[in-house]
Amino acid sequence: MRSLFSRNETLVALIIVAFCVVTAIVEPRFLTITTITDLLRNGIVIGIFAIAAMLVLVSGGIDVSFTAIAAFSMYSATKLMIALGVGDQIIVAFLVAAAIGLTLGLINAVFIGTLKLPTLIVTLGTLTAFRGFLLTFVGSQLITNVPPGMRDFARSMIFRGETPGGSFVAVPTATLFLVGAVVLTWFILNRTVLGRSIVAMGGSRESAARVGINVTAMQYFVYGYVGVLSGLAGIVHASLARVANPFDLVGLELQVIAAVVLGGARLTGGHGTITGTLLGVTLIVLINNSLIMLGIPSTWQNVVIGFLILLGTGMPAWQARRRAAASA
Amino acid sequence: MQTPNPSTTADPTASRLASPFRGDPTMARLLAITIAIFVVMSLLKPGLFFTWGNFSSMAFQFPEFAILSLAMMIAMLTGGIDLSVIGLANLSAILAAFVLTAFGPDLAAGGSAFGVIALAVATALAIGAIGGLVNGLIIAVIGIPPILATLGTGLIFTGIAVVLTEGQAVLGFPAAFSVIGNGSIYGIPVPLVIFAVLAVAVAFLLNRTAFGLKLYLMGTNALASRFAGVDNTGLTVRAYLLSGTLASIAGVVLMSRANSAKADYGTSYLLLSILIAVLGGINPYGGFGKVGGLVLAVLSLQFLSSGFNMLQFSNFAKEFIWGALLLLVMVVNGLQFGRTRPRAAAREGGNP
Amino acid sequence: MTDLPLVKLSGISKAFAGVHALDDVSLSVGRGEIVCLAGENGSGKSTLIKILAGAQGADSGTIEIDGQARGSLHPIEAVRAGIQVIYQDFSLFPNLSVAENIAFNDQLVHGRRLVDKRRNRRIAREALARIGVDMDLDRVVETLPVADKQLVAISRALLHDARLIVMDEPTTALTEREVRALLQVIRKLQKDGVAVLFVSHKLKEIFAVCEKIVVLRNGRKVADGPAREFDLASLTYHMTGRHVTAVELPPAPGEGSAELLRVEDLGRGSQFDGVSFSLRAGEVLGITGLLGSGRTDLAKALFGLAPADRGRIVVGGRPVAITSVKDAIGLGIGYVPEDRLTEGLFLPQAIGRNVAVGILDRFAGRSGVVDRPRLSDAVEGWVRRLKVATPSTALPVQSLSGGNQQRVVLARWLAINPRILILNGPTVGVDVGSKADIHAIIADLAREGLGVIVISDDLPEVLAACHRILVMREGRIIEEVGRDSADEDTLAHRLAS
Structure with missing residues (x-):
């Protein structure tokens, strides 16, 4: 029981429940299916990002460039789709975005895996470079008239219905991307030797190399995989927003990392779970979208998220410090 | 960095032979780069770049991010990072702006402009010090890793700034206030004077005082410094307090130059200050780096930026180049950073 | 049984940046043979291990396994050939379970x-059973005690029909009792036909377990033969290249000598309790005990790192409270920590700064501005007095050998002009030659009137270097013995029984 309560997952889950209960009391409208589907809709892109960011943290690195990769892949793929006249083929957008994302992710991997540079500063650099390249050489104009394939994708639903109260409820097909990312990443991390090698590498890189894990190859996989997920998330984002905006997404990265860290992933590597990550994302999305229902103006968002980061990382840090002091 | 390393040379005598050259290769390289950029830009645009007008305009531009880089440098020397500098700079500026606008009307009735401005600047410095203190306490006492702690406080500082201003700019300062950002003393821009004074002060602090020398040692190995009797907690708190105070000075300069304060000013400076620190030879793992290197990095970036403007590069192109440059510098310096990486390399080195 | 050696290295050379780490080294290990690879730090032992494990390639030379020559090995190939290395730090994954740690390599192979x-x-259970150990397979490794971590590392090495297990300084983190248990495991392995290459610079262990001894010095093989052809003196000579003489300890101070420190009924949490002793000027007091006996906790309490919560400390006749390191330093107490590399030194920083750290405040005065010329004179003086072998104090301390690094730490503490110096494991990881030098420094300090406390579980060391020895067990001092009235075996027995 003790260990259950000292876990971040439990803490975050409790905060989520408390938030929902209080909000429901203050604003009964909160407790509707519509709220849930709205939250889900708003959580798809940030959720995919968070899964990707979690994988990097588990491997012992940190990546802040994924939003730039997403914006780059999304905007380039959309432009290409229009230029090639295949606007009705959404699959083209996904394939192209995934390929671009993979390429950019592998660029990260070259600096991190091959040249062995510190991951935070490398990805800060690529974040800026990717975005600068996109805006200079690919384009900086909004594409408001997104290809029909993307519009259709945004309209397609895996579930559509009406509540007894008469409001519309719909779960977009895009949700499948989040589900897919969750299932695939969970499978890789827990059921494959590849995934266990990544976890092991996050625990101790030196030991990993000594048992014969190809550490560099693992890093190429991790950053490449993150690139692909980011590229796909970019298209999902543009489709749902019905606009390809090259200025979008960048700026979200720290919020995503905040969500992942709230979910219990450690910056030192080797620790992080899918459940925790999804809980962290839920909390951040709740705050971003429902704070106003609590009667707190949306200008307070940053303050609340900032406090949650300090609370979520401070409690375990403080406990660890107390334990260390007691046994010193 | 004078750190030849036995883990790669295997024999201590080898590094001894290599180091009678007591100069600092990183600094020498940086100086060469800075001069090269200056010469190239002067040759490319002689009528524009190599002019007093341009020198003067550059001297007004760089101090604000140079001061932020000093703040970043202090945090990086401890082995940490301060992602909250921009948020704290803006929050300090906004509160100073409130002081200016609240007492501004009095001026018309014959109040002292100097008094109000001094009060505003004092307010900004106090906010910077408090914010830095909070960062330091969270990092040193509670034990949250610096990157997460300052990510959190950065959001809070920015958030409070947004809440206070509802995201709007605060305007309407007394005319005399613009001297800080736009004035000159004997033809030397005031912001340049402020930066020069701060750079000298920080360099003195780091190299000549017990505080500074201990900071380098703690940044190299916090455990060893604790065992050597250094008060790590107090030292870390003071380092972030200094970082926060420097950030607030940058905020004041920024607001004076813009003649307004806003929650989202200077957001691109965060990356820039990290880029400058890394370019200037500050080891991201802590413990190594000099103010001289930082100044050279600031100058070379300003020369580049100014030159690119004359070559009509867009801001986006500059953004791309900054990112690429950061990566390039890391690759060039990479071996050194890799070598001075804390434990793993050291352990290996002990027994080749 | 064939005469063909299991592994045979011939003419192995390896250079880093032009410097020979290994120069034409040959070595063979037979089936089920226990071979000791001895040598001081920096002699090339670790490089040889890495080449054997496939973690590094040799520049020249061949590796023969079962008579088959190979140029170089990949880690996985080495494992397939039955070679397993247990590194000094065990190379485990702290975040994974015992089962996963043991089986990980198997999945890859x-x-x-x-x-x-x-x-x-199943694999993990079987591997642990082979060395007769039962352990919770789901426990996360970072929560295990050191000795258990080593057992996990050994059982992992036993998989894949290991035929040669290389153990790199396996006893460094272990207590006497655990070392004995380990040596038994090694003999058990030998009975099963597994060969062991035991890498160490601890002479006693070498003689306790090895059949053959190979000595490296400065990257060259300087001796190779059956263990019975060596004795302590000859082995020491081969390792160091010089004859090391025992250190003369000055006579124990008499009743007239000033009492520097008295401790009465000192305790902290459940770590130690009821500890009382006194220390005179000119005296070297040994405190010995197994890992977890409270010896290090007591030292940390005296130095203010983890203050005592009950009892009395009297320094120089006055009762004092030591609640922080600053208090301890103010009272003239210095502490040389156990783990030099992580707790003692700022490895990439200059030697001078490493020495100066303790006296910065003294040379800074109220303003905080350091008087650099005077500080530098003081530092240079101490570096000379302790004979740190370096051309310049501006060089990073990691350019020094282990013994010289330890002298830098000593110089730092002597510079604060202490009255009491606590040395925790002063010669851990220090080679034989430097060990004698450090003992000589300790004797010198005592001669100058310092009170020295040596904390160690290296029994020959406490017997050689201390006037009196306190034996700690389960947080209490159970016995005090004079150096003349004790011998190693009875002391070892008292520690563990």
């Missing part, structure tokens, strides 16, 4: 793509 948890657990 068999090229498995999917994780089979049941199989991993």
